[in-house]
Amino acid sequence: MSSVTEVGPIPAQTTSAGAPKRKRARPGSVLLGVLAWIIGIVFIVPALWMVLTSFHSEADAATNPPSVFAPLTLQGYREFFGASSGASPWPSLANSLSAAVLSTIVVLLLAIPAAYALSIKRIRRWTDVLFFFLSTKFLPVVAGLLPVYLILQFTGLLDNIWVLGLLYTAMNLPIAVWMMRSFLAEVPVEMLEAAAMDGAGLVLTLRKVVAPVVAPGIAATSLIVFIFSWNELLFARVLTSTVAQTSPVFLTGFVTSQGLFLAKVCAAAFAVSLPVLIAGFAAQDKLVQGLSLGAVK
């Protein structure tokens, strides 16, 4: 036994000694690390300030210079949830969730088969189709807003959260098709053929060959579609009013110019951003894949 344990480390030691030894922590390198920390802190401070202020009383939130160490309170959140105004944010949060979930599901249902036809069993002129999808993303959505408004007004579908969810589907579908295509393109076609020849059933092929490659792609796509749908303001503001109001619209109507409102606003901003923050931090790598349309893996 002892010979085995002794043999292991010996080659490792020689290689580490033989390799060009990196100089440890040169002063320049330390400075660059410090610089990275400084920039990181500059970027996080507004977000931290939002969180900190949201837990301060309105009086402490509105001091100059800022009272960083003021006592913490949940008053801002109580106000956000309608303690004195009586206006609950829950309906708008539920609406945002409905629109985001609906559009995520429909996007996946449409994008996955489309991506299949653009990657695995390719149609002819598939690149043209792919670029058609991307080109629709270049069109400023605001230019289509008026006709959509008029059509929904005519059909009595204004202020309907499911219709809004379907419009978000159209906004996000091009990105989703691009992303899913780039993931499906990674599916080893030879293995699909081999599986078919060996008589593997569809379920087995999907589970063993397709799923490991595609599951991360579906996760990345869902994350991006959910975030963009949750954040959208312009269409929601124009096409919804009281019933289907989403949380970004709720936020824009939240600031009243009466009295102090800073803690309340920060609490609202943080609460509405929380689902995106949780989803984004939980899936940081998916975020990169998603944002680059699957070009970066």
Added chain:
Amino acid sequence: MSVAVEADRTRGGPPSQQPGTVLRRTGDWARRGPLLPALIFTIIVTQIPFVITLIISFMDWNAYYPDERGFAGLSNYRRVFTDANMRSALVVTVVMTVTVVLVSLAIGLGVALLLDRKFRGRGIVRTMMIAPFLIVPVAAALVWKHAIYNPVYGLLNGAITWIWSLFGSDNPPQPDWITAAPLPAVEATIVWQWTPFMMLILLAGLQSRPLDVIEAASIDGASSWQVFRYMTFPHLRQYLELAALLGAIYIVQEFDHVFVITSGGLGTANLPYAIYQTFYTAHDYGRASAMGVVTVILTIIIATFALRVVSSLFREEAGR
């Protein structure tokens, strides 16, 4: 709307069969089947509204004067091109997009290069850098407007007061940021939110570099500047283009920050905001549509160049 790109047929398309056989036609449709729902949905929801916009742009149509609806010829377009607000919105859109893309790309590149090195707490700095992207744009704009830029109790002026007091001054400058520099104030907020996006794509690009080649170069005595100039940068170029292009797609359509921070006032109204205002506040449907059509035409011109960038990247991938 689609930009023609020469299809690569290395994998798709049946190899030269007799054209027009029944077998092949059914095969084609079986292949197209899965694509059709997405394609039809996209065409209906994105293309039909634009056709309607085009029609309305030639009409006199103001919801305030419903009796005067009728054919207007080119008068809406004449008004759009002679309107000072429209020209200003066009300039603001270009300035805002170029500024935000370039600044966030430059900061993003710097941070990506820093994060590509090993140092204590690298993961924490990365997480800190991502946070701004994960805040709902409306929420971020509200926080910047009220908790940061506010001249009386905002964080910026609060910090100035604090720093000045360290040096014994009780008369610190307290600028009203949004009034003094409205467009930069809006742009800074957007830069704050989009730098993480640029950084993430560039960092992923940096980490996909072939490290053995770079190591070989530094052993051969290449300076770090030479490695960056001749190896890292050429490799990174396509990621820079991708990040700039995707960022530009979103920032051209920027609405939320302008809406919340300045409501389009103080010369910050960009095209999306100007169109929104003409349609939603002024109810001038004809003119709003003409503005929309002009915007779409400008976008198509820019997008044609941009898509060429993507398709060159894409051809590389298809050729792999």
